[in-house]
Amino acid sequence: MARGNQREQARAKNQKKMAEAKKGKTSLNGQTINQKKESDAAIMRAKQEAALAKKEQESAAGKA
Template identity: 55%
Template structure:
């Protein structure tokens, strides 16, 4: 019966390993789209701020 005990222990170890792994994405299509749009809006804001900062630096420093 030693082999049976090994098999049981191996199954338990494998179940723990599978539980620890990241599962697939559970978001629906609309949730993913909403998250993508929110992230895109944030990136647009950051880009506008960077462009404004660059424009201020160019105006203050002047071009040679």
Template identity: 60%
Template sequence: MSRGNQREKAREKNLKAEAGKGKKTNMSGSEFQKHKEDAAAIMRAKQAAAEAKKQADGAKK
């Protein structure tokens, strides 16, 4: 009574499931919130700089 490759298929499936689990962060809630706020502040600064550049280029023309 052979089970064929059923065991091997189950092992492959379990390895794939375990590989996907490692993508979680290890930051606490407050650390994660601070990180998000810092990233948002950086993006706002970049957007303001780009907007200022657009306005400066528009004024030159």
């Protein structure tokens, strides 16, 4: 068990390093949380409309 202390020190060092790497980073890019939700919702609506339009075109092509 001579390495027990080394493992604990390495674990603590890694935790400190990971905390520094995450410090101050967010995925909001200057937006508030509500703005981010609205933006994401708009993107999803556009994707759904595009998928629906594609589906309608395929069904119209199948009938013709």
